[in-house]
Amino acid sequence: MESTEGTRCRKLAETSAFYRLVYSEIEEIGWKHLVRSAGDLKSLSFRILDNKGRVHIMEIQLDIHYPRFPPSISADVPYIFDLRWSMSSRLRDLVQQFQEHLKKLEDFWSIMDDIDKFLWVVDPKHPSRAMAYRQINIGNDCYIMLSINSRDPRSLPECRFMGADPIVNSLISIWRRNSKRWIKDNPFLENLARVLETQLLRPPDVPKNNQQLECGICYAQFLPVDDELEPKSGSATDYTCDNSKCNRAFHSVCLGDWLRSITTTRQSFNVYFGSCPYCSEPVAVKINSKK
Structure with a gap:
């Protein structure tokens, strides 16, 4: 029978082997992609980009018996x-499997981005990438709740109308009558307007003070106090995406570092030109900007 001390030593050896294994595998992926890690390395967070340059955070939980347990x-x-x-x-x-999964979802996210950019979305105000529904203002105090199939996003979505009964009943009748006119190969918004027989409302302007204060890259409101960040040390977010449906806030330092890591980013003198990590709208950031 194994002694208590023997058991303790065996567990320490297992833990040591676990540390060595996980460290080596993080190095294979690249430390620059690691966002967060627990002290025991059982919890890891990686920043992964899809083909459109969107940022995704993958959270991984490891068992001490990894890789025997997935x-x-x-x-x-x-x-x-x-x-x-x-x-x-x-x-x-x-x-790699996660990147393959992101590729399958690109069409879904492109459609959701178009909805957020071109239609009057009233809910959710700040959608996550996991959300597959949108409540849209279609005028006359009426709304349509769309549920998009993330596995087949170009298909006819499920919908529910909200508003005065006479108008809602009319919209339901129009939707049922025209649903066969939905053509999967056509743009989603074009299909939606055709089925509803109406011109869809554009989003209203969003006040500039309706912004998220946390940086969309480092997820902190303030940069750490660090001599290497001077004069930005300890500063708050200082750059906001111009897209009124996004308004995502960033530290210009973080956004500049992120743009520098993207192969499609262009540099002219001391300015990086690229795309917003969240809505893909054009952004331009001064290198070592002192806004």
Whole structure:
């Protein structure tokens, strides 16, 4: 029978092997992609970009007996993929599978981005990437709640109308009559306008003070106090996306670092030109800007 001390030493050895394994696998992925990690390395968060340059955070939970027990993952996506795992699998395989999953969702997110950009969305105010519904103002004090199929986003969405009964009943009748006119190969918003037989309302201007204060990249309101960040040390977010449906706040330092890591970013003199990580609208950030 194993002694108490023997058990303790064996567990320490297992923990040491676990540390060595996880460290080596993080290095394979690249430390620049690691956003957060627990002290025991059982919880890891990686920043992953999809092909459109959107930022996604993948949370990974590891068992002490990893890789014998597969990791569990969570992310801001409408559904999680089925993990393919074996004893020979590594974290880089998990990242690759996540990237494949993001690629499958690109069409869904492009449609949701178009809805947020071009229609009068009243709910949710600040949608996450996992949300597949939108409540849209269609005029006459009426609203349509759309539920988009994230696995088949170009298909006819489920919908529910809200408003005065006579108008809602008329809209339901129009929707049922025209639903067969929905053509999956056509743009989503074009299909929606055709089925509803109406010109869809554009979003109103959003006041500039209706902004998120936390940086969309480092998720903090203030930069750390650090001599290397002078004169930005300890400063608040100082850059806001111009897209009124986004208004995402950033530290110009964080956004500049992020743009520098994107291959499609252009640089002219001391300015980076690229796309917002959240809505893909054009952004321009001065290098070492002193706004």
